Amino acid sequence: MTSPDLFAGPLRVVNLGLELFAETLEADGVTVIHVDWRPPAGGDLRLVALLAALDDEADVADTSSRG
Amino acid sequence: MLPAFYRDSVELMRVAAEIRRREGVREAALFMGTPANLALLAEVDLLGDGARGARPEDLVLAVAAESGEVADAALATAQALLLAPRRVERDSRRARPRSLDSAIRALPDANLAAISVPGAFAAREAMRALRRNLHVFLFSDNVPLAEEVALKREARRRGLLCMGPDCGTAYVGGVGLGFANVVDRGRIGCVAASGTGLQAVACHLAALGEGISQGIGVGGRDLSAEVGAEMTTFALEVLAADPATEVIVLVSKPPHPAVVPRLETALAATEKPVVVCALGLAARPARGRVQWVSTLVDAAGAAAAATEGRPWTGRPLSDPSGVRQRLGRLRGALGPHGPGLLGLFTGGTLAHEARLVLEPLIGAVGDTDEGCSASTSHRVLDLGADTYTVGRPHPMIDPAGRAERIAAAGDAAETGVVLLDVVLGKGAHVDPAGPVIAAVAAARHRAASRGRSLAVVASVVGTARDPQGLEGQIVKLESAGVEVLPSNAEAARFAALLLRPERAASLLDGAP
Numbered sequence: 379m380t381s382p383d384l385f386a387g388p389l390r391v392v393n394l395g396l397e398l399f400a401e402t403l404e405a406d407g408v409t410v411i412h413v414d415w416r417p418p419a420g421g422d423l424r425l426v427a428l429l430a431a432l433d434d435e436a437d438v439a440d441t442s443s444r445g
Numbered sequence: 446m447l448p449a450f451y452r453d454s455v456e457l458m459r460v461a462a463e464i465r466r467r468e469g470v471r472e473a474a475l476f477m478g479t480p481a482n483l484a485l486l487a488e489v490d491l492l493g494d495g496a497r498g499a500r501p502e503d504l505v506l507a508v509a510a511e512s513g514e515v516a517d518a519a520l521a522t523a524q525a526l527l528l529a530p531r532r533v534e535r536d537s538r539r540a541r542p543r544s545l546d547s548a549i550r551a552l553p554d555a556n557l558a559a560i561s562v563p564g565a566f567a568a569r570e571a572m573r574a575l576r577r578n579l580h581v582f583l584f585s586d587n588v589p590l591a592e593e594v595a596l597k598r599e600a601r602r603r604g605l606l607c608m609g610p611d612c613g614t615a616y617v618g619g620v621g622l623g624f625a626n627v628v629d630r631g632r633i634g635c636v637a638a639s640g641t642g643l644q645a646v647a648c649h650l651a652a653l654g655e656g657i658s659q660g661i662g663v664g665g666r667d668l669s670a671e672v673g674a675e676m677t678t679f680a681l682e683v684l685a686a687d688p689a690t691e692v693i694v695l696v697s698k699p700p701h702p703a704v705v706p707r708l709e710t711a712l713a714a715t716e717k718p719v720v721v722c723a724l725g726l727a728a729r730p731a732r733g734r735v736q737w738v739s740t741l742v743d744a745a746g747a748a749a750a751a752t753e754g755r756p757w758t759g760r761p762l763s764d765p766s767g768v769r770q771r772l773g774r775l776r777g778a779l780g781p782h783g784p785g786l787l788g789l790f791t792g793g794t795l796a797h798e799a800r801l802v803l804e805p806l807i808g809a810v811g812d813t814d815e816g817c818s819a820s821t822s823h824r825v826l827d828l829g830a831d832t833y834t835v836g837r838p839h840p841m842i843d844p845a846g847r848a849e850r851i852a853a854a855g856d857a858a859e860t861g862v863v864l865l866d867v868v869l870g871k872g873a874h875v876d877p878a879g880p881v882i883a884a885v886a887a888a889r890h891r892a893a894s895r896g897r898s899l900a901v902v903a904s905v906v907g908t909a910r911d912p913q914g915l916e917g918q919i920v921k922l923e924s925a926g927v928e929v930l931p932s933n934a935e936a937a938r939f940a941a942l943l944l945r946p947e948r949a950a951s952l953l954d955g956a957p
Contacts, residue, residue: 402872416451
C-alpha cells in the first residue's frame with residue numbers, strides 16, 4: 379500500500395483511544411471500527427516496553443518465515 | 446484513587462468539568478497515574494496522600510474544595526459518573542474489538558489507524574499498525590522522541606504515512622481527522638507541523654474559495670535534528686505524486702539548522718509550487734517554485750495565487766482604509782487604559798505567530814505569567830500549554846479557564862488591549878464566542894469600576910460549514926464590542942496599532 383492509494387480509495391479507519399474521533403468519522407460517513415482499548419500489561423510501563431520488544435521479535439520471525 | 450481503572454481523556458475531562466461546576470469546588474483533576482501526571486499534580490499541590498503510590502493503570506481523582514465535606518461529596522459524584530455504563534457498553538448492537546488485530550480481522554481492508562491512547566502506550570500501538578501496513582494518524586502526545594524516530598523510519602521504509610505523534614489535525618481524501626474545520630476538497634495540499642496552523646491555513650483557503658486536497662500533519666518535532674524531517678520530506682514526495690494536489694503549503698516552526706539542507710533538497714526536488722511558512726524563520730527570497738511567507742494567512746494567499754500562476758505579494762492589512770476608520774473610532778471611544786497587551790490564546794501556533802507579529806511593533810512580548818522584564822508589560826499566553834491545562838481540558842474544548850483570565854484582565858492596571866483567538870471546528874467547544882463575550886463584559890465592568898477601559902481584539906479560525914458557524918460567531922463577538930479581524934496576524938497588528946498609533950505609517954501607508 380502506498381500513500382496515493384490512501385488518498386484514492388475510501389478511508390477505512392481503526393480507532394484506538396478517544397471515542398469522540400470514531401463518532402465524528404462515523405458522522406462523516408467513514409467506515410470506522412472503534413477498539414475498546416485498555417492499557418496493556420495492566421498499565422505497567424516496564425512490561426509495555428518488554429511487550430513492544432516482543433512485538434519486534436515476532437515481526438522478525440514472521441518476516442523470515444514468509445521469506 | 447480507582448485502582449486499575451481506565452477511561453479515555455475526553456471522558457475524564459467531561460467528569461472533571463461536571464465536578465468543577467459544583468458549589469464550593471475550586472479545582473478538580475482526573476488523571477491516569479503516570480509519573481508525569483503525578484509530578485504535575487504535585488506541582489499544583491493537588492496530589493493527596495491517597496494518590497502518592499498510584500501506578501499508571503490507576504485513575505487518580507483530585508479535588509480542591511472549600512471544605513472536606515464538599516470535597517468528599519465531589520469525589521463520590523465523580524466515582525458515580527465514572528462507574529455509570531460507558532457508551533461503548535451501552536451500544537450492544539456491535540461487539541467492540543479489544544485489540545488492533547481483532548479490529549483488523551473485522552475490517553480487513555482498513556487503511557488507517559487513528560491513535561489517541563495515552564502517550565506511554567501510543568508508540569507500541571502505532572508500530573503494530575505500521576507493521577500491518579496501516580497508515581497512522583497519531584494524535585497522542587508525550588511519545589518519547591526515540592520512539593517517534595523509530596516509528597517514522599518504519600513508516601517511510603514501508604511507504605506509509607505516520608502523521609504525528611502530537612498531530613492535532615489532518616485531512617485525508619476530504620475527511621478531517623482530529624480537530625478539523627469543515628472545508629471543501631480542493632487542489633492545495635498541506636504539510637503541517639502544527640494542528641492549529643493547518644486549521645488556520647485550511648480556513649483561510651476556504652475564505653478564498655480554495656479547498657484542501659490532503660492535509661498531512663507531521664507533529665511538532667519532525668524538523669528536529671533527531672527526527673530529521675523524516676515525515677515532512679516524505680509528505681512532500683507524496684503530495685508531489687498526488688494528482689489532486691496542484692500547490693503545496695508547508696507550515697512549521699523553524700527547522701533545526703542540521704535539518705535545513707535535507708529540507709531544502711526536498712523542496713528543490715518538488716515539481717509543484719510550494720509555499721513555505723516557517724514561523725519564526727525570516728522569509729527568504731523566492732527560489733524556483735518555492736516561495737517563503739511569514740504568516741499563516743499569507744501562506745493561504747500565496748498558495749491560492751500559485752494555483753492560478755499569479756504573482757503574489759502580501760499586505761499587512763487586507764483592508765487598510767477600513768482599519769484606519771476602525772482605529773479612529775475605537776481610539777475616540779477608548780478612555781484611559783493600561784499600556785500593555787495581554788494575549789490569551791487557545792492555539793499554540795496562533796500564540797507563537799501573534800508574538801512574532803507583535804514584537805517588531807510593540808517590543809518584547811513575554812510568554813508566561815511572570816517571565817517578562819520590568820520594561821515590558823506585554824504578554825501572549827498559550828493556554829493550551831501543559832502548564833495551564835493541569836487537570837483541565839484543553840481550552841479549545843473547555844473555555845472556562847480562559848474566560849476567567851479574560852474577566853481578570855479588567856482588574857489589571859497594566860492591560861489596555863486583550864488579544865484572542867477563537868477556534869471553531871469539529872472537536873472544539875460548541876460555542877466558543879459565548880463564554881468570551883460574557884467574560885469580556887465582566888472584564889469591561891471591572892475595568893470601568895477602576896476608571897479604565899479595555900479594548901478586545903480577536904480573530905476566528907473557522908468556516909461557514911463548521912458546526913459553530915463562522916458568521917454567527919463573528920456577529921456574536923462584534924455585538925459585544927470585540928474587534929474581529931480576518932486573520933490572527935491582522936488582529937495582532939490591529940492590537941499593536943491601538944497601543945502604538947505611531948506605527949500606523951508602516952502598516953497603513955497608501956491607505957486613503
